[in-house]
Amino acid sequence: MLKRTKMTTYDKAALVVLFVVGLGLLLVVLTDGYNIALFNPKGPIASEQRNLMTFAIGLMLVVIIPSVLLTFFMAWKYRASNKKATYNPNVRHGTVFNLSLWLIPIVFMLIMAVVIWNTTHKLEPNKPIAANSKSLTVQVVAMRWKWLFIYPEQNIATVNFLQIPVGTPVSFKLTADDAPMSSFWVPNLGGQLYAMTGHINHLNLMANTSGDYPGMSAELNGDGFSGMKFTARASSPAVFDDWVRTVKASSSVLDAAEYKKLVRPSKNTPVMLYSSHVQGLYNAVVLKYMHMHPGSYKLAESPHQ
């Protein structure tokens, strides 16, 4: 027969530590070599956001680790079987205790409050990024279930593929057409922002290293949600210019008819490149939802047609 051996508190504590360390190591091994996007920033915004997270985690651990350790110490020290510990059901916890109960968290939260106020203003997504080079504007339209990128300065457009020059601030203007709320997110470059119909959200990001970064809709928006992905390719400005020329050579054009086809729901849509687009398309898409009467706007009647 199995003999029941009783585990001591030390055995249990050791097992718990072993389990946590083992799980941690396992996770390190499993993720080794893959893109841990939030801690692998490829641009100034993502890197500031990473630093902020690291700082906040560190600050909070200063409070949390001692609290948890103290909980276990108290529980262990005053266990009923410990005859050496004093038992006093009438301990008086005085004013000093009460004050420190409140003051310790207040001090830490004051620090956090200052950090939050400053960083929120510093990293507000609609704030343009200061840089020497001229910025690039990309108009983004979330559709079911793909991303349309319009480059107004280059007069080109792409679907589910975004190319940007390294070292150039990019100003994304996010909206949506015939789609529920979606969220534009390229984690290696920085945080997300919602794309909504009849509304423009400004998101400023910049890449400082060449490479392909995954982009997606982070907000559930229906059946094709998980396939609403794109590649964000950051390259040197020269390569970017070359790419623009290649796109310009493409035979497809984003005219009114093509746009109507494009806006229909489709899943796992392949990359598309358009050598030109209807002028004023983006504004028309935004305004479409601001009119009080649908139908008063028609793409074909747009003045630039």
Place this chain on the structure above:
Amino acid sequence: MKEFLLGKLSLKALPHEWSTIGATMTFLVGALVLVLLITRLKRWKWLWNEWLTSVDPKKIGIMYFIVATFMLLRGGLDAVMIWLQQALSSGASNGYLSAAHFQQIFTAHGNIMVFFVAMGFMFGLINYVVPLQIGARDLASPFLNTLGFWLYVAGAIMINLFFVLGGEYAATGWLAVAPLSGTQFSPGVGVDYLIWSLQISGIGTTLGGINFVMTILKMRAPGMTLRKMPMFTWASLCSMVMVVTVFPILTVTLFLLFFDRYLGMHFFTTDLGGNAMMYTNLIWMWGHPEVYILMLPAFGIYSEVVSTFSGKRIASYTSQVLGMIGVSTLALLVWLHHFFTMGAGANVNAFFGIMTTVIAIPTAVLVFNWIATMYKGRIRFKTPMLWFLGFISVFSFGGLAGLLLAVPPANFQLHNSLFLVAHFHTMVIGGVLFGIFAGITYWFPKVTGFKLNERIGRYAFWGWIIGFCMAFIPLYVLGFMGATRRLDHYDSSTGWQPLFILALIGGIIISVAVVLQIIQIIASVIQKRQLADTTGDPWYGRTLEWATPSPPPFYNFATIPTVTARDAYWEIKRHGGLPKPKYEDIHMPKNTAYGIYVSAFAFLAGFAFVWHINWLAIVGIIGAIVCVIIRTFDEHVEYTITADEVEKIESKMRKKNLAADGQGEEMGLWDFVKIVITFIADIFRKKLWRRI
């Protein structure tokens, strides 16, 4: 004519997929077995008179437990299906679920776990414990209580009805955010089922909230001033005040969404001036406080558990109460942190970010206070105490993740990722669910008259802790890797699959722990004589519920105790115990079936709105209103038990208590397996089926 009679309902609504057919068959077979069993045992009358129409908060509390337990298993099944799909669906494989089906499952999972599991258990505990703790015989309005419970049941049935009729649930996420939940993007009946199941149960919750605020404020035993109230009662009061404050917002929001869908209005549509951002604001104005509505009673439970098992009063009563009031007040001012990414601008975001971190102050006070309560105590490590320690370990780090999410620039990176999913599961499982488990273990002897098996309880605890870590720590890492929530498929190049598989294994371990908990209850029932609580006070408790026998008589207290200090029963025990009872006539509320009738009509109306059957909706609404009116005119709602009868009941109870022994060793898991094997062998050897 057909459209007038049946609305959108047609034969096509009947189940025709493996999942809906399977679920429908399960319901039908289950119902059939139940009906046959009750008929065979001749228990219909008993069921109706003693339970279904009862207004006794103790019985209603137990019924909440039963429904919530079934819903926990139902929502848990959803969870396993989610884990399995995400572990399988990488690269070339699309898993075993379609995107739409997967999205319906996580939506239902969220709704069930929040509305019907967490709320159900909390209302169950509050129903059972609060009247006993404040020395009351009943609630301020017994009718509202039974009505609230039956509306909750109606909601629970409604959320499962889509299996039988319609075959689709909402695929919008648990909050049904607009415009995704509008008819433009969700034309089916799924969202309507969501709206009406939450609407009906939500109204029940509001009524319950009003009732408990009244009860706690007006029905306390003589001498129990607000500043002498037990911690769980305080926590319940804070929670119920929040219910009354924010549940009307949910009701209105769901009505507006319903108007959009049913009448073609444009509150939240993309066109004609609708504003979906308003929906997001409104739903989170309710949704964030809702989290704290669940959390606060759990804080109350931990306070009772730590204080009782340390044999000490709570270190600083005033700080603890202020902490809970602080949490519940601040919780109303932080809703926007759920959508910093909507682009409200730096000032607004910073304000809500700071408000969110401010909540950490009263929360930290509660934690420090629990630590100080253990100081110089004499701590007995019964399972409720283990759940408390598990809660502190898990909750602290979940709180850290929460603070990280409260920093807007960090939130831009973490929002909608699996990091967020891991965070709120840490809070809801590690905080709320562990609290519920602690509470159930703590008050189980009060409810049933016998304690739960400690040995198997410990195995279940460790199963939960290990399974929880394996299931959710990988999700934090996945969030850091840029994995969004609600993905039914992802590329294999991301390297996420091993982590999802790890999470699935964690989920399986949690399932094992749940099975262990069920075994724990069965094993305890088998050994109820050995585990019997003969004194009514198995833990050497501090509050008035332990002054009653276990289980308490239906009138709770033969003599209402007089309270002179905090931790009333502890003080009474220190000063020579309860005084000799002086029996008096007791007035108790009569049972009523009107809660069932009103809820049935409300259910009909909801069902009619789902399927656009206007005449039935009118019948449902008018029926419900008429039932309420009839009930208001019923003036004979109370009956009297004479002092003699009370004395008889009390002496009978004392004899019964002496008959139980409360001695002997608890069985372990192996003993349980042996009993089960013997039982199965007996069935075959003695051909037990012949007796049925």
